[in-house]
Amino acid sequence: MIAQTAPASTPTGPPRAPVSKPRRRKPSLYRTLSRVLIMLIVIVQVYPLAWLFLTSLRTEQDFATGDPFALPGSLTWENYARAFETGDLGRNILNSFIVTMGANVLIVLFGMMAAYAIQVLGFRFSRFVRGLFLVGIIVPVQIALVPLFIDYSTVNLLDTYQSMIIPLAGFALPMSIYLFSSFFEYIPRETYEAASLDGAGPYRIFGLITLPLSLNTVVTVVLVNSIFIWNDFIFANTFVLSEELKTIPLGLQNYIGAMGKVDWTATFAAVCVTITPLLLVFLVLNKAMIQGLESGATKG
Amino acid sequence: MLPNRSRTSVLVFLLPPLLLYCAAVLFPILQSLFLSFFSWNGISDMEFVGLANYVRMLTADDIFWRSFFNALLYLAICLVLQLGGALVVASLLTSLRRGRELIKTLYLLPAVISTVAIAFLFVRIYSIDPVGLLNQLLHWVGLGSMERAWLSDVNTVLAAVSAPEGWRFTGLYMLIIYAALIAVPKELEEAAVLDGASKWTLFTKIRFPYIRPVWITTTIMATTYGLRGFDIPYLMTNGGPGQSSELLTTYMYKTAFTSTDFGYASTISVFIVIECLVAVGLILFMLKRKADS
Numbered sequence: 001m002i003a004q005t006a007p008a009s010t011p012t013g014p015p016r017a018p019v020s021k022p023r024r025r026k027p028s029l030y031r032t033l034s035r036v037l038i039m040l041i042v043i044v045q046v047y048p049l050a051w052l053f054l055t056s057l058r059t060e061q062d063f064a065t066g067d068p069f070a071l072p073g074s075l076t077w078e079n080y081a082r083a084f085e086t087g088d089l090g091r092n093i094l095n096s097f098i099v100t101m102g103a104n105v106l107i108v109l110f111g112m113m114a115a116y117a118i119q120v121l122g123f124r125f126s127r128f129v130r131g132l133f134l135v136g137i138i139v140p141v142q143i144a145l146v147p148l149f150i151d152y153s154t155v156n157l158l159d160t161y162q163s164m165i166i167p168l169a170g171f172a173l174p175m176s177i178y179l180f181s182s183f184f185e186y187i188p189r190e191t192y193e194a195a196s197l198d199g200a201g202p203y204r205i206f207g208l209i210t211l212p213l214s215l216n217t218v219v220t221v222v223l224v225n226s227i228f229i230w231n232d233f234i235f236a237n238t239f240v241l242s243e244e245l246k247t248i249p250l251g252l253q254n255y256i257g258a259m260g261k262v263d264w265t266a267t268f269a270a271v272c273v274t275i276t277p278l279l280l281v282f283l284v285l286n287k288a289m290i291q292g293l294e295s296g297a298t299k300g
Numbered sequence: 301m302l303p304n305r306s307r308t309s310v311l312v313f314l315l316p317p318l319l320l321y322c323a324a325v326l327f328p329i330l331q332s333l334f335l336s337f338f339s340w341n342g343i344s345d346m347e348f349v350g351l352a353n354y355v356r357m358l359t360a361d362d363i364f365w366r367s368f369f370n371a372l373l374y375l376a377i378c379l380v381l382q383l384g385g386a387l388v389v390a391s392l393l394t395s396l397r398r399g400r401e402l403i404k405t406l407y408l409l410p411a412v413i414s415t416v417a418i419a420f421l422f423v424r425i426y427s428i429d430p431v432g433l434l435n436q437l438l439h440w441v442g443l444g445s446m447e448r449a450w451l452s453d454v455n456t457v458l459a460a461v462s463a464p465e466g467w468r469f470t471g472l473y474m475l476i477i478y479a480a481l482i483a484v485p486k487e488l489e490e491a492a493v494l495d496g497a498s499k500w501t502l503f504t505k506i507r508f509p510y511i512r513p514v515w516i517t518t519t520i521m522a523t524t525y526g527l528r529g530f531d532i533p534y535l536m537t538n539g540g541p542g543q544s545s546e547l548l549t550t551y552m553y554k555t556a557f558t559s560t561d562f563g564y565a566s567t568i569s570v571f572i573v574i575e576c577l578v579a580v581g582l583i584l585f586m587l588k589r590k591a592d593s
Contacts, residue, residue: 110317140528170324
């Protein structure tokens, strides 16, 4: 009874029943501490983003002089209006959308086809080909920049959507092949054998069995890759020069004016506009996305 | 193998992906290797120089070595933030009863945001005029003497450009490690607790050894991504001031597209690939030895 009634935290009370106290106290202290720690880390992780949004609603004056942690004195949407005037946000978003879609179609279709050939059809050098695809996971994308720049300029592909889509899809292909083939392993042999007995060839089996069954994996692959493609900076920055083709990451740079002077509140408004689509998709589908990211790594 | 597959069907399924992959990945790797033996500015004739680029890089290029050591420090900071942070949060999260999903989602948010946006954000966080979040915070906790322009100070700039990269992906690695941690069999943990194991012993003797395979994957991922880090330093400081935040990747990029020295840039990128391969090899080797002992 004593151990229960003596509150663990009264500093003035004499230390009674020291034997039984630690047992009751330790787990709850540990739990409180770990909760506080988690909250702190989450704040560090999320606060900058909240701050980004709040700043986009500040007036320029408030931003230049005010305490950065303070809530905005007055809210204004004017920064958003200016953001749309300064840059070509609509166009940037459309371009990012086209590139993301284009690359995803290639990644899903080709990833599925290659995994089908390697895992289901099987052929003599399948292990070698699988290893060849693995190279793309380890090799950093930077190695492709100079050669692709040269190749694109000889075949006139610089400054096109393809110049971004091809390397983005190429470097994402290994992971997608990997995810698809580890899924194909779970499709029972008997399904294929039964279909074969009914006279279905490899093409019909692909279209009528493998493809419909892998829809979940398709969602995973698309979600995970979309994050990286939507945000790609390096390929877009290297291969695209004209204003009409700029994707979001490049478009955002337009807000840096002459002499590196930046219209910060308008920039933050633009940033908020451009991260919203992906953020919405992420928040709506975060279960599937989280599962995808987890399975991408843990299966290795 | 399917019973009635044919050679053509294999080719039909395999060739298109293989062609794309060769065009975008394999062929450029070989091309880089080839270019690294030449001196070429993209306009005049290519000149074969043998190993001269490599000799120049390893013996006569101070900026290269500076960038190399910067890249190692950049990697170290990213690894501590990403792997250390991820492990701590993932372990803490397993003891939480409610709100795990929410915290996972919140924690992953920065990974969804583009590097350009992150670079903008952190330029403001570090700024001194108008005062940014970091300097204001230091001021409040009484460390006003530490306030500075983090990105123009030669001593702090490298750490300042590394932190955002670490910050950005902690959530991703946390997810992976968390998924592994909750797969540790409860019976094992309970048995250890009955034997009087402390939280720490429980972690070092049961949980961590159990998730070792995933830990290796995560370490390799984080290392190779750290070594190829580019966007954030490039956007925030472009390697400056001086060369104090220059990484191998930013140096390579500038050599290629500012100085248009394609041959030498290819030499550096070949080095980056070798560096990644060596790093992966080292990690596997060290972790294997530790597991054996």
